[in-house]
Amino acid sequence: MRRPRHVLRSRSSLAALFVLFAPTAACAQGTDTTITVQPTARIQIQNFAGSVTVRAWDRNAVRVIASNTRREDVVIRGRDAALSITTVSRTGVPAPLAYEISVPAKAALDISGTYTDITIEGVQASVTASTVQGDVRLRGGDGVVSLKSVQGSVTVQNAMGRIEVNGVNKGLSLRNVSGDIAAETVNGSIVLDGVESSDVEAVTVNGRVTYEGTIRDRGRYRFGSHNGSIVISIPERANATIAAVSYQGAFSSRFALPAGVAVASGRHRANFAFGDGSARVEAESFQGDIILARPGDAVARPKE
Amino acid sequence: MTDIPGAPRTAGMTGSSDPWTDRLSEYVDGDLDAPTRAALDAHLATCADCRATRDAIERVLARARHAPYREPTADLWTPIEAAIERTRVTPIEAPRRQRLITLSVSRLVAAAAAVAILAGGTAWMIASNRTPRTLAATPDSVQAPNVMVTPAALAVASYRDAAADLERLLEAGRSTLRPETMRVIEENLRTIDLAIAQADSALRRDPGSEYLNQYLATTMQRKLKLLRRAIDITAARS
Secondary structure (H helix, E strand, O other): OOOOHHHHHHHHHHHHHHHHHHHHHHHOOOEEEEEEEEEEEEEEEEEEEEEEEEEEEOOOEEEEEEOOOOOEEEEEEEEEEEEEEEEEEOOOOOOOEEEEEEEEOOOEEEEEEEEEEEEEEEEOOOEEEEEOOOOEEEEEOEEEEEEEEOOOOEEEEOOEEEEEEEOOOOOEEEEOOEEEEEEEOOOOOEEEEEEEOOEEEEEOOOOOEEEEEOOOOOOEEEEEEOOOOEEEEOOOOOOEEEEEEEOOOOEEEOOOOOOOOOOEEOOOEEEEEEOOOOEEEEEEEOOOOEEEEOOOOOOOOOOO | OEEOOOOHHHOOOOOOOOOOHHHHHHHHHOOOOHHHHHHHHHHHOOOHHHHHHHHHHHHHHHHHHOOOOOOOOOOOHHHHHHHHHHOOEOOOOOOOOHHHHOOOHHHHHHHHHHHHHHHOOOHHHHHHHOOHHHHHOOOHHHOOOOOEOOHHHHHHHHHHHHHHHHHHHHHHOHHHOOHHHHHHHHHHHHHHHHHHHHHHHHHHHOOOOHHHHHHHHHHHHHHHHHHHHHHHHHHHHO
16 A cells, blocks of 8 residues: 655655754754843853853843854853853763853853853953963953963953952953952963052063052062063152062163162162152062163053 | 163172172171171271161161061961971081071071972962061071071972872873863973972072072972962863
């Protein structure tokens, strides 16, 4: 007995449709959802690989747009005060995923990834972001700001609070930042520009350290490099005790030291004071030079 | 560009023709031997410029001593003392220089740094916040005649033990990281190793340098910190 032709046609058509559209459907899954949260909610985001871009907006809600396929689920848990966004793979190691997330400006962020680029713009709250292989870029941030990357660069702009930046294999750049600042890397330069702080520490092993910012009375500023130069801007009216140490480098100033400045020199160091000397500026380079400059002369700024 | 007096490359170029000017920092630090100190004392009695410079140096150092001080997070002295006891050596003959038979400030700093490395994180604090003079004012037992200690060597030995342990842990977690990431971490560890080797070499040439003692300790601490961070990453991935 022959089967009805239309049934065969129907089955083959279904199979053809499956073959043709199944992969497309998986690729086109995507996520676009919006969840109401409190304006000061804590948002936790984990993305194993790919990118996370977070932008502040003026709504008390979080919008998550992700490029996931059917092989990955974007799991969003919580609402109101705390929200977590994670990627769960159905097939083992998650594929690279691009997240575009909008959050309230006052929402605190905790973002982590492994092979992930992280970009955050406009947030006015605490930010923690860490990745292994990827760049971290932050514009904004207020409160505790902690940024880490092993293989990527870290750049911060317009942040304030207690700022801690850690790199390993690339340089660090902090511009227009204020508060207590700690920056450390191994193989890269550190640029601190437009800093307003009483407490700065910037140390690298293989790279240059440049500082352009305030030297506040009773402040503490510490800069170190193994084989890079250290360039520090000293405002004209600064009250600072300078303690410069170098084993193989030289000490120099791009401006004439004011009359009356007594230099206490030793085998590898020079100490002297400007004004009442209440701030302490320590610069230490094993092989590099230590250079004092006036504001505007320390950091080479990128062209606008 | 103005050279700042005291630069290693321009040592002795203080702008003054007075040969004593370059020795004033050592004088204030108490680093001069007795005959040189006596000679400089005699010179100071007759040279107003040098007296003024000496006074200025002392003012600078006084300011430095007022830098904020943070208490160590652990009792450092007990393990330092124990470490000193372990390395106690009876000299065959009386040392010719006092420096060899006392625990100098820089060596005490190095010893403290060694313990701090083991304790996990206060070497930097010691090197940067606690002035040598403060350390020198700590227990009287530091002045131990007829005792020759080598805390710098102790620091290196302690560091090597700690680094070896951490390197084993990192190796155990190697498979959790991409080869490229592991390569980058290892390259950066080698960068720090090179810095340590250079500091160590310099210290061998200049064992009395307080700066080099401190620098070696903080650089070793930096490597341990990177190792811990890398291990944390492997642990998070496993």
